[in-house]
Amino acid sequence: xxxxxxxxxxxxxxxxxxxxxxxxxxxxxxxxxxxxxxxxxxxxxxxxxxxxxxxxxxxxxxxxxxxxxxxxxxxxxxxxxxxxxxxxxxxxxxxxxxxxxxxxxxxxxxxxxxxxxxxxxxxxxxxxxxxxxxxxxxxxxxxxxxxxxxxxxxxxxxxxxxxxxxxxxxxxxxxxxxxxxxxxxxxxxxxxxxxxxxxxxxxxxxxxxxxxxxxxxxxxxxxxxxxxxxxxxxxxxxxxxxxxxxxxxxxxxxxxxxxxxxxxxxxxxxxxxxxxxxxxxxxxxxxxxxxxxxxxxxxxxxxxxxxxxxxxxxxxxxxxxxxxxxxxxxxxxxxxxxxxxxxxxxxxxxxxxxxxxxxxxxxxxx
Amino acid sequence: xxxxxxxxxxxxxxxxxxxxxxxxxxxxxxxxxxxxxxxxxxxxxxxxxxxxxxxxxxxxxxxxxxxxxxxxxxxxx
Numbered sequence: 001x002x003x004x005x006x007x008x009x010x011x012x013x014x015x016x017x018x019x020x021x022x023x024x025x026x027x028x029x030x031x032x033x034x035x036x037x038x039x040x041x042x043x044x045x046x047x048x049x050x051x052x053x054x055x056x057x058x059x060x061x062x063x064x065x066x067x068x069x070x071x072x073x074x075x076x077x078x079x080x081x082x083x084x085x086x087x088x089x090x091x092x093x094x095x096x097x098x099x100x101x102x103x104x105x106x107x108x109x110x111x112x113x114x115x116x117x118x119x120x121x122x123x124x125x126x127x128x129x130x131x132x133x134x135x136x137x138x139x140x141x142x143x144x145x146x147x148x149x150x151x152x153x154x155x156x157x158x159x160x161x162x163x164x165x166x167x168x169x170x171x172x173x174x175x176x177x178x179x180x181x182x183x184x185x186x187x188x189x190x191x192x193x194x195x196x197x198x199x200x201x202x203x204x205x206x207x208x209x210x211x212x213x214x215x216x217x218x219x220x221x222x223x224x225x226x227x228x229x230x231x232x233x234x235x236x237x238x239x240x241x242x243x244x245x246x247x248x249x250x251x252x253x254x255x256x257x258x259x260x261x262x263x264x265x266x267x268x269x270x271x272x273x274x275x276x277x278x279x280x281x282x283x284x285x286x287x288x289x290x291x292x293x294x295x296x297x298x299x300x301x302x303x304x305x306x307x308x309x310x311x312x313x314x315x316x317x318x319x320x321x322x323x324x325x326x327x328x329x330x331x332x333x334x335x336x337x338x339x340x341x342x343x344x345x346x347x348x349x350x351x352x353x354x355x356x357x358x359x360x361x362x363x364x365x366x
Numbered sequence: 367x368x369x370x371x372x373x374x375x376x377x378x379x380x381x382x383x384x385x386x387x388x389x390x391x392x393x394x395x396x397x398x399x400x401x402x403x404x405x406x407x408x409x410x411x412x413x414x415x416x417x418x419x420x421x422x423x424x425x426x427x428x429x430x431x432x433x434x435x436x437x438x439x440x441x442x443x
Contacts (some may be wrong), residue, residue: 035443123443146440148375153440168422169439173413186442219374219437224384228372228435231421 004091005047018207019047023094025206028052028115030103030131032079034191035121035145035198037069042199044087047094048206051087052115054099055079066188103127105252108134117202119143121195125172126254132157132165136242137249141205145198150187152194155217155232156201162214166242167235190222262327262334265317265342267350277314280348281329282321288348292357300325303332310338319344319351367391369398372435377414380406396425398434414438 008014008022027048029036032055043051059067059074059082067079074082080098087096101107103122108130112118118140120131128146135142141159145152157164197218204210219228245252270276278295281303298306300320310316310333318326318333318341326343333341344351351357370387378384390398395416403410415422418431 031443033443121443123441125439125441128441145443147442148440151375151440168415169413173439184442191443217437221384228374229420230417230435230437233422 004093008046013209014207018209021206021208022047022203023049025117026050026052026115027117027119027202027206028054028111029119029121030127031055031121031123032067032069032083033057033063033121033123034066034147034186035195036079036083037067038192038195039119039121039145039199039202040069040083040087041090042196043202044091044094044096046199046203047091048202050095050097050115052097052099052111053080053083054101054103054111055083056100056102066186066191068192102254103130104254105130105134106250109138109249112138112140115140117141117143117205119145119198119202121145121198128165129172130254133242133245134249136164136166136239137246143198143201143205145194147186147190147194149185150190150222152190152197152220152222153217154194154197154201154213154220156205156212156214159205159212159214161234163232163234164239164242166238168217168232170235170238187222193220193222262330263342264323264327264330264345266345267354270317273355275314277311277316278351279310279316279318279329280320281318281325282348286321286348288352290348290351290357293351293355300329303329304336307333307336307338310341312338314340316341317344318342319346319348321347321349323347367429369429369431370433371398371402372433374414374436375438375440377409377412377436377438380408380412390429392429394425395423395427395429395434398429399425402436412438 003009005019008019009016025048027043029039032040032053040053057079059070059077059079064070069083069086078100080100084096084098112134118135120128120142122128122131132142135158142157144155144157144165201213204212216229216231278293280295280297281300283299296309318329320326323343323345330341330343367390368387369390370385372385373381390401392398414436416425417435417437419433
């Protein structure tokens with residue numbers, strides 16, 4: 001019988017020896033979303049011997065526009081679990097391990113130690129810096145990919161003493177610069193392109209062929225079809241700073257949505273809007289505006305300096321566009337020992353839909 | 367000197383242009399940035415790195431290049 005890897009094996013650059021290297025490789029993919037799907041599909045098809053998938057999220061209908069591992073039957077299922085089921089159908093001769101949990105400072109080091117190569121398909125800066133720092137500490141090559149609307153970035157970090165993500169961007173961007181809350185669109189095929197480039201880098205590292213995208217970041221624009229490759233230098237200061245965190249790494253807390261319990265509430269569970277102080281933590285320019293409710297607007301970045309404006313008596317519901325920044329905001333209040341505050345699971349739009357409060361203020365009935 | 371400046375990602379939402387050529391009089395990268403901040407007010411609130419002739423450099427680097435690129439970090443996946 002012809003081997004399923006025949007088209008690899010007949011390439012002189014790969015051969016049976018190369019295919020054996022692929023079969024012996026252990027690769028961990030962080031996130032089974034837009035980037036994770038093509039990465040996982042191609043690495044599974046290529047026969048990567050051990051493939052780890054970590055994702056805590058579940059599949060929803062808006063994922064199907066680009067997350068090509070999933071179909072209607074995966075809706076509501078954890079992504080790591082759903083991905084494993086689909087990938088095992090594609091190739092049952094490899095070992096696929098699903099971790100249906102969040103990557104944290106607590107579990108990252110032990111997990112990374114189990115693998116040869118780490119692939120970042122995450123969707124937020126906090127996880128990206130965690131992945132980068134854990135890759136430095138465990139000394140694993142990191143195949144990086146990130147997307148924004150119609151543009152993508154690809155690089156290989158920490159490869160043969162090459163630069164890391166912190167050599168490129170030393171610090172997590174300022175909080176109000178993190179555009180992860182309001183829904184940002186993305187061209188569905190873009191993560192397919194960028195994720196496939198990441199899978200390609202993984203195979204080149206495993207096989208030891210070609211030029212690895214280390215020391216460079218490739219920027220791709222899907223609208224113009226232009227690519228720019230920019231050179232990155234290793235920054236020893238940034239790397240040694242990370243290495244110093246090794247001892248206490250597992251104790252570092254994620255800022256949002258994991259180890260710290262943050263009180264959240266759904267708009268549908270708010271029994272009465274009376275006696276609630278709504279706090280809008282969005283920037284002043286963000287729409288839609290809400291009028292006719294007891295809303296205090298304090299952008300997230302100004303919250304710490306305006307704690308005196310927050311009612312201590314009333315129940316406080318903090319909101320933004322989709323419930324991410326408001327979690328950070330609740331965390332700030334909790335640290336300031338302000339109790340009875342909740343992060344709204346939904347966003348401004350759902351408040352308007354529920355209470356029909358928009359622009360023209362309702363008459364105050366009291 | 368004539369310098370071509372390229373903008374990536376979120377930055378193009380401020381500049382409404384992906385590339386432009388400007389006459390720049392400064393000696394250092396940060397002087398070029400000051401010129402750009404005057405032109406695009408909100409640019410200075412954004413995180414980005416600067417590449418000169420396709421090589422990432424610090425803002426204190428001498429301006430020698432014909433091409434400058436401003437690269438913001440992307441989080442999406």
